[in-house]
Amino acid sequence: MSSRKLLNDCFAHGGTRLRHDEAVALITGRLSCVTAVRRVPLRAATGRWLAAPVTAPRDVPLHRNAAVDGYAFAAPAPEGTLPVAARIAAGDLAPRRLAPGTAARIFTGAPVPEGADSVAMQEDCSITPDGITLPHGLKRGANVRQIGEDVAKGAEILSPGARLRPQDIAALASFGLASVRVQAPVRVAVLSNGDELRDPGGSIAPGQVFDSNRTMLKALIATLPCTVTDLGILPDQAPRIEAAIAEAARNHDLILTSGGVSQGEEDHVVAAIDRLGSRHLWQIAIKPGRPMSFGQIGDCVFLGLPGNPVAAFVCFLLYARPAIVALGGGTPDEPTRYHLPAGFSQTKKPGRREFWRGWLETTPQGPVARKFARDGSGLISGLRRASGLIEVLEDETQVTEGAAVRFLPFDQFGIQG
Numbered sequence: 001m002s003s004r005k006l007l008n009d010c011f012a013h014g015g016t017r018l019r020h021d022e023a024v025a026l027i028t029g030r031l032s033c034v035t036a037v038r039r040v041p042l043r044a045a046t047g048r049w050l051a052a053p054v055t056a057p058r059d060v061p062l063h064r065n066a067a068v069d070g071y072a073f074a075a076p077a078p079e080g081t082l083p084v085a086a087r088i089a090a091g092d093l094a095p096r097r098l099a100p101g102t103a104a105r106i107f108t109g110a111p112v113p114e115g116a117d118s119v120a121m122q123e124d125c126s127i128t129p130d131g132i133t134l135p136h137g138l139k140r141g142a143n144v145r146q147i148g149e150d151v152a153k154g155a156e157i158l159s160p161g162a163r164l165r166p167q168d169i170a171a172l173a174s175f176g177l178a179s180v181r182v183q184a185p186v187r188v189a190v191l192s193n194g195d196e197l198r199d200p201g202g203s204i205a206p207g208q209v210f211d212s213n214r215t216m217l218k219a220l221i222a223t224l225p226c227t228v229t230d231l232g233i234l235p236d237q238a239p240r241i242e243a244a245i246a247e248a249a250r251n252h253d254l255i256l257t258s259g260g261v262s263q264g265e266e267d268h269v270v271a272a273i274d275r276l277g278s279r280h281l282w283q284i285a286i287k288p289g290r291p292m293s294f295g296q297i298g299d300c301v302f303l304g305l306p307g308n309p310v311a312a313f314v315c316f317l318l319y320a321r322p323a324i325v326a327l328g329g330g331t332p333d334e335p336t337r338y339h340l341p342a343g344f345s346q347t348k349k350p351g352r353r354e355f356w357r358g359w360l361e362t363t364p365q366g367p368v369a370r371k372f373a374r375d376g377s378g379l380i381s382g383l384r385r386a387s388g389l390i391e392v393l394e395d396e397t398q399v400t401e402g403a404a405v406r407f408l409p410f411d412q413f414g415i416q417g
């Protein structure tokens with residue numbers, strides 16, 4: 001896939017607070033793959049986005065072979081005892097044609113000889129000094145794997161943009177391919193902003209907080225094929241923030257920041273983007289995460305996540321992740337929403353979409369979605385209790401126990417456990 005430059009006009013909007021789905025459409029619709037193409041060995045290909053279609057260069061399997069250890073014969077199985085005229089093991093290349101009225105001892109994976117079309121499992125055969133007696137009722141073709149039955153030569157088995165899973169790697173190896181063309185990792189720079197922030201491992205005083213967002217964001221980024229540059233903590237000083245962002249924009253595809261995007265005088269990140277490039281989106285009608293900002297500096301995408309850890313986490317899943325997928329050459333998919341009965345009741349303000357921390361619990365009536373009681377955007381404990389997000393739409397004002405809610409499990413965002 002060729003590297004296409006970002007379009008500077010692509011995020012323009014009327015200035016009103018965007019709805020969640022408009023913000024997603026803006027990101028996924030306008031960003032495209034910017035990464036280079038690399039050929040990598042299969043061992044390095046898992047989790048990468050495929051850059052070119054893969055067509056099966058040969059049939060798999062390449063030869064008709066036995067699916068079990070047993071005896072090869074020509075159906076229908078003859079009555080009485082059959083002499084065993086040959087022995088064929090896996091790896092034997094060209095077994096002799098099986099003479100009519102005989103059977104061949106055969107092992108799993110071994111080529112089925114001409115003259116035979118079926119294999120009886122050895123446990124189902126009676127072995128006598130003169131040969132074997134076959135079971136009744138075996139269909140022609142039983143226990144035989146046909147040429148190309150897994151994949152036929154010429155079939156396109158993977159398309160560009162596919163994210164390679166271990167089973168895809170198995171398919172590539174089964175064709176004899178040792179390497180594959182994938183997109184290079186997305187180059188992401190991460191920084192935190194705030195005078196109150198301290199790096200874990202150092203000292204702290206009341207009034208300060210340890211920077212948890214940066215580590216969390218790097219862990220989230222690690223679920224995708226990216227390289228990360230850690231720009232550390234930047235204080236609330238406009239020139240420092242501007243210089244760091246300008247420098248990072250030169251050799252990264254995406255800059256991800258947290259903090260400094262709301263409306264205070266100390267919130268310098270958004271101002272820096274306005275000076276250095278263009279801001280295309282700021283403020284989304286969601287909770288948490290409203291002050292998320294989105295823009296570009298030259299060809300580098302900028303995503304300013306809110307400082308509150310829960311807001312940063314939610315915005316990463318909803319917006320940064322699809323942005324990385326699009327930049328990296330994948331296909332950003334809408335997360336799957338499972339409709340489940342609510343195990344709680346809660347009211348909500350209209351006009352914004354809310355994402356509550358939730359999990360599933362099994363009851364005698366089936367699974368229900370539970371909600372973390374407190375909604376505070378700084379509560380990492382709620383994120384840890386959760387296994388997904390409960391999504392409540394803009395026009396909804398009430399969730400009633402027993403009514404259906406939408407649940408977005410975290411595992412589809414690459415967060416396991």
Ligand SMILES: Nc1nc2c(c(=O)[nH]1)N[C@H]1C(S)=C(S)[C@@H](COP(=O)(O)OP(=O)(O)OC[C@H]3O[C@@H](n4cnc5c(N)ncnc54)[C@H](O)[C@@H]3O)O[C@H]1N2
Pocket residue numbers: 192193194196197209210211212213214258259260261262263264267288289290291305306307308309311377378
């Ligand atoms: N007057 C207004 N105040 C606030 C608004 C608003 O619209 N008007 N929005 C609120 C919302 S919603 C959020 S979310 C926050 C986001 O603000 P910022 O992105 O500017 O974040 P900060 O003010 O820098 O920090 C907010 C909060 O998060 C803590 N924080 C920041 N960075 C980290 C980090 N790396 N690790 C851990 N914790 C972090 C920070 O100490 C603050 O407690 O603004 C609201 N205010």
Ligand code: MOO
Pocket residue numbers: 286287288289290291306308310311377
């Ligand atoms: O919406 Mo803020 O993003 O509450 O935490």
